[in-house]
Amino acid sequence: MELKIGMKFTSKWFEGTTEILAINQDENTLDVEIHRASVHNHSEEWNLQHTIWGFEQGDYRLLAFFR
Numbered sequence: 001m002e003l004k005i006g007m008k009f010t011s012k013w014f015e016g017t018t019e020i021l022a023i024n025q026d027e028n029t030l031d032v033e034i035h036r037a038s039v040h041n042h043s044e045e046w047n048l049q050h051t052i053w054g055f056e057q058g059d060y061r062l063l064a065f066f067r
Contacts, residue, residue: 005021005022009062011061018032018035019032028047029045029046030046
């Protein structure tokens with residue numbers, strides 16, 4: 001699966017919606033913003049390859065793609 005900036009998805013591991021903000025192939029990182037129901041949004045840096053595997057294994061489910 002090819003991840004793109006603007007993709008929104010959910011996770012089976014936590015509540016809320018995640019949006020991809022930036023992708024850095026060279027450093028194998030992915031900047032995301034997690035939107036929680038409690039309105040406590042925060043950004044995190046994830047491992048790009050681990051996130052791709054998570055989609056392939058069904059840990060993440062794509063909601064929308066804008067951009």
